[in-house]
Amino acid sequence: MKVAKFGGSSLASSNQLQKVIDIIRGDSKRRAVVVSAPGKRFADDRKVTDLLIDYANVVLKKANPVAIQHAILARYQEIATGFNLPASEFQPIHDHIMQLPDHDYPSADYLLDAFKAAGEDNNAKLIAAILNHLGMPSHYLSPREAGLLVSATPGDAQVLPESYAQLAAFKKSKTLLIIPGFFGYTKDGQICTFSRGGSDITGAIFARAFKAELYENFTDVDAIYAANPNIVAHPAAIEHLTFREMRELSYAGFSVFHDEALIPAIEGGVSVRVKNTNHPLKPGTLISARKIYDPKRPISGIASDTGFLGIYIRKYLMNKQVGFVFKVLQILAEYGISFEHIPSGIDDITIVIRERELTPELEPKVIKAIKEAIHPDDIRVIHHYALVMIVGEGIQDHIGMMAKATNSIAQAGVSIVTLDHGASPVSIMFGVREKDEYNAVRGLYKAFFNTETA
Numbered sequence: 084m085k086v087a088k089f090g091g092s093s094l095a096s097s098n099q100l101q102k103v104i105d106i107i108r109g110d111s112k113r114r115a116v117v118v119s120a121p122g123k124r125f126a127d128d129r130k131v132t133d134l135l136i137d138y139a140n141v142v143l144k145k146a147n148p149v150a151i152q153h154a155i156l157a158r159y160q161e162i163a164t165g166f167n168l169p170a171s172e173f174q175p176i177h178d179h180i181m182q183l184p185d186h187d188y189p190s191a192d193y194l195l196d197a198f199k200a201a202g203e204d205n206n207a208k209l210i211a212a213i214l215n216h217l218g219m220p221s222h223y224l225s226p227r228e229a230g231l232l233v234s235a236t237p238g239d240a241q242v243l244p245e246s247y248a249q250l251a252a253f254k255k256s257k258t259l260l261i262i263p264g265f266f267g268y269t270k271d272g273q274i275c276t277f278s279r280g281g282s283d284i285t286g287a288i289f290a291r292a293f294k295a296e297l298y299e300n301f302t303d304v305d306a307i308y309a310a311n312p313n314i315v316a317h318p319a320a321i322e323h324l325t326f327r328e329m330r331e332l333s334y335a336g337f338s339v340f341h342d343e344a345l346i347p348a349i350e351g352g353v354s355v356r357v358k359n360t361n362h363p364l365k366p367g368t369l370i371s372a373r374k375i376y377d378p379k380r381p382i383s384g385i386a387s388d389t390g391f392l393g394i395y396i397r398k399y400l401m402n403k404q405v406g407f408v409f410k411v412l413q414i415l416a417e418y419g420i421s422f423e424h425i426p427s428g429i430d431d432i433t434i435v436i437r438e439r440e441l442t443p444e445l446e447p448k449v450i451k452a453i454k455e456a457i458h459p460d461d462i463r464v465i466h467h468y469a470l471v472m473i474v475g476e477g478i479q480d481h482i483g484m485m486a487k488a489t490n491s492i493a494q495a496g497v498s499i500v501t502l503d504h505g506a507s508p509v510s511i512m513f514g515v516r517e518k519d520e521y522n523a524v525r526g527l528y529k530a531f532f533n534t535e536t537a
Contacts, residue, residue: 084112084114084115084254084293084294084295084296085110085112085113085114085115085295085296085297085298085299086113086115086116086117086286086289086290086293086295086297086298086299087106087107087113087115087116087117087286087298087299087300087301088116088117088118088119088264088282088283088285088286088298088299088300088301089103089116089117089118089119089301089360090119090122090282090300090301090302090303090360091119091120091121091122091123091130091131091132092122092123092302092303092360093119093122093301093302093303093360094118094119094120094121094122094162094206094210095121095122095123095124095128096121096124096161096162096165097161097162097164097165097166098165099124099360100162100165100166100210100213101165102360102361102363103210103301103360104213104214104217104219105363106301106360106363107214107219107259108219109363112296113259113299114256114259114260115253115259115260115262115289115293115295116210116259116260116261116262117262117263117264117282117285117286117289118203118206118207118210118261118262118263118264118282119202119203119206119264119265119282120132120135120202120203120205120206120265121158121159121162121202121206130202131155131158131159131202131206132199132202134151134154134155134158135155135198135199135201135202136195136198136199137151138151138152138155138183138198139194139195139198139199142183142184142194142198143191143194148184152180152181155180156176156177156180159173159176159180159205159206159209160173162209162213163176163209163212163213166213166216166217167216168209168212168213168216169216172212172216173209173212175208176205176208176209179201179204179205179208180201180205183197183198183201188273189273190237192237192238193237193273193274193275195237195238196237196238196266196273196274196275196276197273197274199265199266199276200263200265200266200274200276202265203263203264203265203266203282204225204263204266206263207223207224207261207262207263208223208263210261211223211261214259214261219259220257220258220259221258221259221260221261222256222258222259222260222261223261224253224256224260224261224262225263226262226263226266226267226268226285227268227272229249229250229253229262230246230249230250230252231246231249231250231267231268231285231288232245232246232249232267232268232269232270233246233266233267233268233269233275233277234269234275235269235270235271235273235275236275237275237276238275238276238278239277239278240266240267240269240275240276240277240278242267242284242288242347243270246267246288246292247288247291247292250288250289250292250293251292251293251294253293254292254293254294262285262289263285264281264282264283264284264285264286265277265281265282265284265285266281266285267285278341278343279341280340280341280343280344283300283340283341283344283345284341284343284344284346284347286298286300286348287344287345287346287347287348287349287353287355288347290347290348290351290353290355291347291348291350291351291353292351294351294353295353296353296354297353297354297355297356298348298353298354298355298356299355299356299358300340300355300356300357300358301358301359301360301363302339302357302358302359302360303359303360303361304339304357304359305320305359305362305365305367306320306321306322306357306359306365306366306367306368307320307321307324307329307332307337307339307357307368307384308320308321308384309321309382309383309384309385309528309532310384310385310386310524310528310532311336311386311387311524314387314520314521314524314525315524315525315528318528318532319532320368321368321383321384322366322368322369323368323369323370323371323374324368324369324370324371324374324383324384325370325371325372325373325374325476325509326345326349326370326371326372327507327509328383328384328474328475328476328509329345329370330345330349331386331472331474331507331509331510332383332384332386332472332474333345333386334472335386335387335388335470335471335472335474335510335512336386336387336388336470336472337384337386339357345370349372352372354369354370354371354372355369355370355371356368356369356370357370374476376476376477377477378477378481380475380477380531381475381476381477381478381481381484381531382473382474382475382477382478382527382531382532383474383475383476384473384474384475385471385472385473385474385524385527385528385531386471386472386474387469387470387471387472387520387523387524388469388470389467389468389469389517389520390437390438390439391423391435391436391437391438391468391469391470391514392435392436392437392438392441392464392465392466392467392468393433393434393435393436393464393465393468393500393501393514394433394434394436394441394449394450394453394462394463394464395431395432395433395461395462395463395464395465396411396431396432396433396434396453396457396459396461396462397430397431397459397460397461397462398430398431398457398458398459398460399430399460400430401429401430401431401432402429402430404457407457408425408427408432410456410457411432411434411453411456411457414449414452414453414456415434415436415449417452418445418448418449418452420436420440420441420445420449421436421437421440422434422435422436422440423435423436423437423470424470424501424503424512424514426501426502426503426514433465433501433514435468435470435501435503435514438466438467441464446464450462450464465500467516467517467518468500468501468514468515468516468517469514469515469516469517469519469520469523470512470513470514471492471512471513471514471515471520471523471524471527472510472511472512472513473488473510473511473527473531474509474510475509475510476509478508478509478510478511479508479509484511485504485511487530487531488511488513488527488530488531489502490530491526491527491529491530491531492513492515492523492526492527494526495519495522495523495525495526496519496522497515497516497519497522497523497526498515498516498519499513499514499515500514500515500516501513501514502514
């Protein structure tokens with residue numbers, strides 16, 4: 084059995100849905116299909132989820148929602164009309180959208196989650212109705228019916244362990260299962276959505292519960308690429324990644340998956356294949372627990388992200404002071420600030436934090452608290468970091484890796500601000516100035532992939 088997940092771009096219109104239907108028909112093992120809400124049809128279009136967020140805000144402001152209701156329904160209606168779905172089959176979708184404001188919600192956060200989840204929920208209902216209309220026996224499987232229980236944390240729900248046994252019972256379904264992604268139900272019966280990449284998370288949850296032979300994630304790219312195509316022209320496609328390579332790349336800025344999205348599949352040992360709905364015969368990228376290491380290609384990919392800062396602290400004989408770093412991290416915890424990396428030396432540490440964590444209001448308070456706690460010889464905040472990461476299973480055993488990487492960055496005219504190697508055996512992280520991000524990525528790509536860059 085295979086679990087297939089289709090993203091918003093794959094389901095944005097009736098034409099796109101026809102491609103999805105052809106893909107489902109093309110492999111009888113695809114017995115569970117997880118769907119997103121309709122995405123953008125063109126560059127300036129709006130995703131249905133964004134429209135639903137607007138709808139929620141209109142309702143919270145007690146304004147007239149008619150215009151936004153019509154805009155949302157028009158997106159679903161276009162898909163229904165494209166397959167000549169009878170009006171009676173579309174009516175439940177119409178009613179659900181129109182009646183969203185009429186329910187009682189525990190808070191504004193729960194209201195927002197219920198509105199957002201309506202995008203996936205109604206698309207699953209619509210697609211199941213269309214497939215049945217076309218003679219493909221299908222069942223819309225609600226997360227409530229399936230028993231997908233999640234924590235009561237709107238916008239950041241976590242699947243509860245007892246869900247897996249309940250979901251597993253549906254593996255024996257004789258009909259095709261159409262499952263809405265992005266949300267589950269709390270034990271109190273409230274809708275809560277997952278974080279970014281929510282439908283990917285749902286797909287991974289069902290793949291684990293069903294012990295699927297493969298989790299297929301269909302999107303709008305032919306493969307996962309070795310570098311961001313917006314930075315490097317025509318980067319190489321990655322044929323095979325390990326789970327930990329994918330996690331590192333996702334964390335460092337790869338946009339194909341959020342770094343938490345595949346955890347259920349990883350925990351269940353289910354391999355993932357990323358494919359393009361528009362070019363389904365292309366092999367895509369396989370992600371699995373292990374792969375055969377190619378010594379000629381120690382690096383699988385290069386990722387980067389901006390929006391970081393570093394708190395640089397120097398204290399003579401820091402290494403002799405027990406609890407030095409603990410005191411600093413305790414202060415950050417007291418202010419609700421999480422950190423990303425802590426490169427360190429004998430008398431120095433740099434704590435890398437996302438800019439959004441250390442707000443202008445918090446910064447002087449945090450710095451004052453650190454000074455009072457540890458009396459540093461020097462402390463300063465360096466803003467506008469970018470993190471650039473090279474990732475590959477061959478990094479740990481490849482002689483000269485660090486020299487080659489740092490030399491390529493230097494040849495690109497970029498100064499390294501901080502460096503972290505050793506925390507993970509499959510990655511090396513370089514901190515550079517935001518303005519140097521693209522040049523650093525291009526320099527690394529040229530060195531390790533031997534390809535001309537833009």
